[in-house]
Amino acid sequence: MHEELEQVNQVYNTIIDFITNYSFQLIGALLIVIIGIIALDKLGISIAPFIAAVGALSLTAGLALQVPQQEVKILGERNAN
Numbered sequence: 862m863h864e865e866l867e868q869v870n871q872v873y874n875t876i877i878d879f880i881t882n883y884s885f886q887l888i889g890a891l892l893i894v895i896i897g898i899i900a901l902d903k904l905g906i907s908i909a910p911f912i913a914a915v916g917a918l919s920l921t922a923g924l925a926l927q928v929p930q931q932e933v934k935i936l937g938e939r940n941a942n
Contacts, residue, residue, distance in 0.1 A: 882886075902908050 898908050898911065901911075
């Protein structure tokens with residue numbers, strides 16, 4: 862049980878390190894995408910399908926992350942007992 866919690870802790874630390882190290886690059890990439898979308902809209906190209914695809918990807922990612930969160934809660938409950 863202790864090993865599983867250590868593994869979850871390592872994954873958490875890796876994610877935090879990634880976010881802190883690459884946050885400016887992620888923000889820059891996001892700004893470029895937003896500027897690109899605005900430019901496409903100004904050129905008369907419909908951006909509705911693109912926005913729908915982003916929404917579908919966000920939903921998929923959210924549903925995919927629910928299972929690991931539930932597993933972490935189960936591991937925490939087992940550790941408490």
